[in-house]
Amino acid sequence: MSSTELPGAPAVAAAAAPTVGAVRVAEGERLRSVALPGLTLAIRSRPAGREGLPPALFVHGLGGSSQNWSALMPLLADVVAPGAVDLPGFGDSPPPDDGNYSVTGHARAVIRLLDAGGRGPVHLFGNSLGGAVATRVAAVRPDLVRTLTLVSPALPEWRVQRPAVPTGLLAVPGVASLFARLTKDWTAEQRTRGVMALCYGDPARVSDEGFRNAVAEMERRLELPYFWDAMARSARGIVDAYTLGGQHGLWRQAERVLAPTQLVYGGRDQLVSYRMARRASAAFRDARLLTLPDAGHVAMMEYPETVAQAFRELLDDCGGS
Numbered sequence: 001m002s003s004t005e006l007p008g009a010p011a012v013a014a015a016a017a018p019t020v021g022a023v024r025v026a027e028g029e030r031l032r033s034v035a036l037p038g039l040t041l042a043i044r045s046r047p048a049g050r051e052g053l054p055p056a057l058f059v060h061g062l063g064g065s066s067q068n069w070s071a072l073m074p075l076l077a078d079v080v081a082p083g084a085v086d087l088p089g090f091g092d093s094p095p096p097d098d099g100n101y102s103v104t105g106h107a108r109a110v111i112r113l114l115d116a117g118g119r120g121p122v123h124l125f126g127n128s129l130g131g132a133v134a135t136r137v138a139a140v141r142p143d144l145v146r147t148l149t150l151v152s153p154a155l156p157e158w159r160v161q162r163p164a165v166p167t168g169l170l171a172v173p174g175v176a177s178l179f180a181r182l183t184k185d186w187t188a189e190q191r192t193r194g195v196m197a198l199c200y201g202d203p204a205r206v207s208d209e210g211f212r213n214a215v216a217e218m219e220r221r222l223e224l225p226y227f228w229d230a231m232a233r234s235a236r237g238i239v240d241a242y243t244l245g246g247q248h249g250l251w252r253q254a255e256r257v258l259a260p261t262q263l264v265y266g267g268r269d270q271l272v273s274y275r276m277a278r279r280a281s282a283a284f285r286d287a288r289l290l291t292l293p294d295a296g297h298v299a300m301m302e303y304p305e306t307v308a309q310a311f312r313e314l315l316d317d318c319g320g321s
Helices: 103-117 129-140 162-169 175-182 188-199 208-222 227-243 250-256 276-283 304-317
Strands: 002-006 030-036 039-045 055-059 081-086 122-128 145-153 261-266 287-292
Touching: 030 103, 039 103, 055 103, 055 129, 081 103, 103 129, 103 227, 122 129, 129 145, 129 227, 129 250, 145 304, 188 208, 250 276, 261 276, 261 304, 276 287, 287 304
Parallel strands: 055 081, 055 122, 122 145, 145 261, 261 287
Antiparallel strands: 002 030, 030 039, 039 081
């Protein structure tokens, strides 16, 4: 494994993409790249409050990045050593060499990162697609996971909510490129407002600075030649994972998770149904459930203090480690 510091402007993916705007790095954060065979992953981290704290890894959802955890990580830096990964093809991570954007492919990337780090089991967090990925990691490699915290995990639903249908349609071959052509005149601001309306319970909670940063990140992403491909293939990966049965099904894997699990569901989530909270709390054998009636799909961004407190209580239940 090799690691290279990124002092603000991304160095990874130089061969895979033209020069684009710099990835935002908030005060106190550090961005570095980890090179693995056939794979390069960008990691966003913050200094731990003291030496010897157990590591935590945060995994974002479809279309997101490690920045999705920037509000939560500083609230936990006194109890864990926080790091957030950009999944292959997202954030500052270039596409994987093998083009595998399936849930299993993303899970393998996380597993390879953890194995290469050699730091022992982590407190694993996942949101949406990242929740499905984290569930699979915890099920197949229990030795790598101390605790599991899932925010609106993308676990199979028989009756998908209507606002989630367009995301699912991205999985259909040709739809992503068609959508890109149809929306080519949309501004980054218009796109950002649409994403926030879909993902937040109350978009008005986003500060002016937060909105400006989100618009800048949207502009950067749209410059990447592989943006729509990564979105489409990852969406297809979610749909494929929803149709898998037997021991590879995500609900079956949820039942196999041994790690103490904290579940977080939002009452205004338009992408993952609030009604799935009860099924999830029954599926994971050692689960705690936090429901936030006013939260949307990204509770760790809307209510980071509440999510942080839930994790602290999970830690207390596990003896503080």
